[in-house]
Amino acid sequence: MDVKVLSNSDGQLKFVAKDADPTFMNAIRRIIMAEVAIPAIEKVYIAENTSVLYDDIIAHRLGLIPLKGGEILTLTEKCDCDKKGCPKCESILTLEVEAAEDNFLVYSGRMKAEGSVFPANNNIPIAEMNAGQKLTLEAHARLGLGKNHAKWQPVSACAVKYEPIIEIDSKKCDLCGACIEECPKKILKEKDNAIVVTSLWDCTLCKLCEEACPPAAIKISYDDRNSVLIVETTGSLTNDELVLAACDVMLQKCEELKSSIKSLPEAF
């Protein structure tokens, strides 16, 4: 397997893995989405809420705030506190606001971290309040898995994409330029009397160039042995931390499989 990072900017990580089956890449993708533990607010104790939003809505909104600093927590399911929640598996955040003026927006940055966990972004609106309205609450964050609720999903977008293959038959090509016009991603260019591909990985396999080419000189296909993984986190973990964590989960799963097969009496 040959791995190359294509880009790592704007919160998006893109890397190619050559000679990796797409199903393997998808396994990583699915683990990223479903099985990497990150913290999210699971329980909210509301002391006072005179805003127009109901307690349930506020709790739901709090749950969706990406949180950082969950590394030192353990999964509640695996904690010895019997799923009750204890300082080992829970981290507390508090919020206490009273709006001084109308149309006052409460942002995630107003939450005070009592433990290790804090909001990954301080500009997420929680509620809009009018003067005199109050909101006092205590939120308990826990680690969780994306398969249980989308709030524990560390990524917003995560996709696998095959490597496109653009074959241009220079014998057939009459350099009419129709394909250059047609390509929505503008990745084809004429250079030295030939059509060349400027950025192969941008091709969306839309095949518009193929349809536009009168002599059928261009052919689009893909190579599913080489694929790219696109990761865009919500901010709880960085992109690389996340991929590494996913690999750990995968390895751990393999270890578990290995040990359980070994423990089978009839094996070997």
Add this chain to the structure above:
Amino acid sequence: MDDRWVLMESFFKEKGLVRQHLDSFDDFIKNKLQEIVDEQGVIETDLPGYKIKLGKLAVKRPTIHEADGSEKEILPMEARQRNLSYASSMYLTVAPVEDGYEEEPIEVYVGKLPIMVKSGYCILSKMSKEELIKAGEDPADPGGYFIINGSERVVVIQEDLAVNRILVDVMDGTSPVTHVAKVFSATSGFRVPVTVERMKGGDLQVTFPSIPGRISLSILMKALGVASDKELVEFVSNEAEVQKSLIPTLEAGVDINSVKDALDYIGNRVAIGQTSDFRIQRAEQILDKYLLPHLGMTPNDRKKKSLFLGQMGEKILELSIGRRKSDDKDHYANKRLKLAGDLLASLYRVAFKSFCRDMKYQLERAKSRSRRVSIPTLVRADVITERLRHALATGNWVGGKAGVSQLLDRTNYLSTVGHLRRIISPLSRSQPHFEARDLHSTQWGRLCPSETPEGPNCGLVKNLALMAFISVGVDEKPVEELLYELETEQIEGARQKGLSGAKVILNGRLIGIHQKPELLVSEMRKLRRRGRVSHEVNVALYSTETINEIYVNCDAGRVRRPLIIVDGGSTRLAKEHVEKLAAGEWSWNDLVLQGIVEYLDAEEEENSYIALNTEDLDKERSHMEIVPSTILGISASMIPFLEANQSPRNTYGSAMVKQSLGFYAANFSKRLDTRGHLLHYPQKPLVNTRSAKTLELDRRPAGQNFVVAILSHAGYNIEDALIMNKSSVDRGLARSSFFRCYETEERRYPGGQEDKIETPAPSVRGYRTSESYRFLGDDGMIEPESIVGGGDVLVGKTSPPRFLEEYREFESTGPVRRETSVSMRAGEDGIVDLVLVTETSDGNKLVKIRVRNERIPELGDKFASRHGQKGVIGMLVPQYDMPFTEDGVVPDLIINPHAIPSRMTLGQLLEVLGGKAFAVSGKPIDGTAFCGSDEKTMKALLRDAGFKPSGKEIMYDGRTGRVLEAEVFIGIAYYLKLHHMVADKMHARARGPVQILTRQPTEGRAREGGLRFGEMERDCLIAHGAAMLLKERLLDESDRTVINICEDCGLIAYYDRVKDKHVCPICGDKAKTTRVVMSYAFKLLLQELMSLGIAPRLKLEEKV
């Protein structure tokens, strides 16, 4: 095009959406109310020389009478919350007249008049936006409804056949009548049909109520004072051909040659065996009162009536000799709409009559006791109050009409507004009436072609088109005078001179002849455009080879629509006008006053040639549409790219947008509707229509923009199911709150007994478990934010015993009180949202409790796009299993490809494409019907953003990571969450309550009922020979009972508890009885037969 939209926007800025109701109601209070009082004029009494003169009726500001006797002004929100009626006091000035001496007039309180919200008399109509918010109102609320006992009631517009207009028709061959001319003569208060029929013999006969049988037209006209046959013929027509066909009619009346004879002839029909003088008097009375009363009810009006009869005669004869065609009853010129004002007037008239009757009775009674009477104490104000309140609260109107007032639909803002623009046709739903249900070409621009219900009401319930406006009506006197001024020859004179020309018909009545009809019509229109005549006057010229008629209309209830006037191939609307409008210097009304736009009724529209767009303008055109898409109603205006859809889909779509959940009113937190839904994150539609924006429907949205892919995916969206992204749902997609309100009142009973709101003591009859009362505080009420479930008591209440016998049981403790607490509905749960404690107008304590319940989309919840594409969730798929595009975009919703081809909802495909183009480019896509964005524009935007212009994308299966073979059409569409949710419908039962009478399981979810094992299911078991199962289902699991039957006589034995044995009431206790298993319903049958005096004996045999 944009210029014309400015016009439309200014129209709605000035009129709003329910102006017709408000105008009609204001007209009712300002004019009709006083007219009704004046109709009565005086209250005559049987006391000699004593009567009461009625004067001015004054309507005050809306108030309520509190229990302590004070009168206080109220706002609509208080009325809604406290179950009050939003009504004003009416004061009538009366002056008693005794022996010709008129006493000082006094003002008396005569009752309360419900006030239409936001009408001229409503306090809200003068408030600014900020004041409205302070008053607890949603500033966008349209008004136009009443508040009766706290509930919002709409008086729905009623469609009716136009009155006072002659409609002719051909009869089928089997009847003795060949042709018929009918008119409903209506004047304030009543409606009388008059029919002229042409018999097989060619003579004309008249029928009208209160005279049995037919009367020859000639005799009737003679009775009305037509002196000679010559005059009679003149009254009918001066066309030789028509006159000739009048001969059989003249022959029928040949024996009667004087007015007296003719009256006697009629008198003989109604007062047989009376003296001649009396007969004539009766005949005169009937002619004055019951024949064509709209022309007047005095002897002076008889000439008018004979002229009108002549007009009817001419029309029917013209029909019979083929000079004209029969009238089209479904033509919208022949329809009138009755609005709240008209309907209230007819109701008020009846109420006022009975009020006067009651006052007369009270006066006579009081006067007989003492000499001086105080009128204010005699007036029974609740006669009117109750009559109005009751009719509005139940919808039962005078004349036996039901369903006139309906509970205002508050599902979402659009359904509210739509409800206020609904039109009901009184035609019965059981008969087919195919023509009446069909869309008629004259409904263009007046009624929505798409929005009508399916099923029995199809085509009978209609909706106003956006710019349709209903005439309020202007006085016809000045119009008539103007017509004479413009050289219309008065009909009598014209006929005597034998003038030929066009007949001038004003509101259905022939008033004269004009020799240059084109000139008169163009003159009238010119005057109207200059503002010399009211803009409500419409003129139409019908001219064919054989008929030449000018119709002038100025009555109320005509549906009219505004159009831009075109002369000589160019519109009168100039750029500067639009600029003035846009700058706010001008309003819509200025356009009407300046003669730039005018309203046309269906009649005048027949004379016009209307261009749709500027491209169509040429010399021939007389008008231009303002905006073509205003032919649609409110609901249909919500549908983007409507013109691309198959027509019935728009009908379904219009019906469904009214069921979608959204932000129904900005004051929802103050409202206590019995049921209400609120969407948590409502969004404006990405692809919207300009009409919807103009009407500010996107300020109260009811739906969300979903990423939609058309894909089969695992097959869980087969047959209109939907696959929804579970992760999207987790993130709050389509989440809503459901509110239900419970209420109870602490009533007082006669005899000093009263209800008490408290936590009931265990000794109370009907005490539930103490568990049920666990949330109640010291005041007997639940705390807000308590989490409650089915059966939990919200307000504890005890009531005094209902019957006298319950008193007898009392021991030293006194009578046992009943438990009458309010508890949560079975199977529902939620969180107590609001507890409102207030007082009714009777001074009783009123508690209202609102319970909220969060609704997260689940399997089986119903969703729909705006194109009539509905479906229920078939599977919730987590994001990692969903197909994704190479950018990682995951659909929120997957619909099945089979939903598209047969339904041909291309509008939805365009919406999805447009939504995607908008989302990727940030450039708005407009979906307005007939003038929305081009498909090419969307495609170009998509291409520029690096997407395939077709909207299709390569997608990968989230489960395997492999590419999907086909390209997938994916984009953004506005989806609606409809209020049919599984949580409200899910139901199952093992054991449960039974009916008292039959002991069979109850029916329906609300009563925790059983699921019916029906006839066809029974057939199945019989076919299988599954006898045991059959008996178990039908007997053992239903109403199995064991009855002892006397072996001797076969009748039912009873159980004697003292002797501990079964006794036959006939054979005594010696007889042996046997236990027989039977259905309890059968036992009932036996007993019912016995009550009829039949002895149903069961013959018992040993089981083999």
